Amino acid sequence: MESESGGKALEGEMEVEAFKRLFPLPFYEKHLSQSLRPDSRSLDESRPTILVLGTVQTADGSATAKIGHTTMMAAIKLEIMIPTSESPNEGAIAIEFHMPPVCSPIVRPGRPAEVAPVISKQLSDVILSSGMINLGELSIISRKAAWMAYLDIYCLDADGSLFDAALLSAVGAFVNLEIPPVSLSDEGRITVASAELLEHTEVVGSKEKRKLQLGEIPLSLTCVLHKKYILADPNAEEESIMDTLVTIVLDTSSRLLFLYKPGGLFLANSSMLQSCVQLAKSRLTVLKEILRDALSEMDVDEE
Incomplete structure (x- = not known):
């Protein structure tokens, strides 16, 4: 008895899926008329x-x-x-x-x-x-x-x-x-300052990264x-x-x-x-x- 009811349920699911594939818009409209979507969301509900x-x-x-x-x-x-x-x-x-x-x-x-x-x-x-x-x-x-x-x-x-x-x-x-600090070399070249450069070159602006x-x-x-x-x-x-x-x-x-x-x-x-x-x-x-x-x-x- 259980296998028979299970078979009918599976057959029903297959019919619904076939209807959805063949007639996607009527399938959706049937749900929309009930203020629901096939994924169970309400019409005004966003996804997680x-x-x-x-x-x-x-x-x-x-x-x-x-x-x-x-x-x-x-x-x-x-x-x-x-x-x-x-x-x-x-x-x-x-x-x-x-x-x-x-x-x-x-x-x-x-x-x-x-x-x-x-x-x-x-x-x-x-x-x-x-x-x-x-x-x-x-x-x-x-x-x-x-x-x-x-x-x-x-x-x-x-x-x-x-x-x-x-x-x-x-x-x-x-x-x-995070914007990294930059250093200015003696030749006037500006580069992103590594920890080593921070100690030996002139720093333009802050020595720390900034938001x-x-x-x-x-x-x-x-x-x-x-x-x-x-x-x-x-x-x-x-x-x-x-x-x-x-x-x-x-x-x-x-x-x-x-x-x-x-x-x-x-x-x-x-x-x-x-x-x-x-x-x-x-x-x-x-x-x-x-x-x-x-x-x-x-x-x-x-x-």
Whole structure:
């Protein structure tokens, strides 16, 4: 009797899976009509999120962020450069987002993912325009030397909301960044100061590593819109079968910085966008707490 009931249950599961594969949108709509998603989340619920600072020992600043299965690793490498004549008292930041084939079956070896340069541009716009980084803090000697910060973000697992996880990892890397002391040789050459150099050469500025003083920090939430439904933090399957993606970027004072809508349907109903902004504000509260917890963990580890 038990084997018969077990067989029927298995047969039922196979029928559900077959229906999901053949008719993914009706499958989702059946759940959405009950204000639920197939992964048991409510429509406005984001996936579990983790941020760990200092995950790349060879970098000057690094972090790994995970939203559901989506995983990003960000690392910053500092190099000394000659500042430009237009900005003689500022350093610079270069940002690149990478999607290696290991992150998703849709990314093929030798063929860069189309979304990678788009996310690189969006990250650059947000980070450089948000006011989080004062480029003057990257200056070493006016007109002679400044820091160039190379931020590379690697997607290790792509399961939706890629920009949100990439931005969170980037923010974590800058929070974790430590700027090393530099020394000035008798010939006027500026180099990163090792412990030995600190004793025998002139030091420019502090002899200790220093943190950046960050301004308001940008954080984001992506929503997928389908008919009358709004789903927060969509996974890859939800993004692939539904109509419209909207990414809301706020800073830590809840100021709206950017709104990205890459294609999809025209939104005549502004109330849906307003609802997305409200969801982003709720998500912001959670992300700020996650950032505080990551900082606390880092402080404990350093002690």
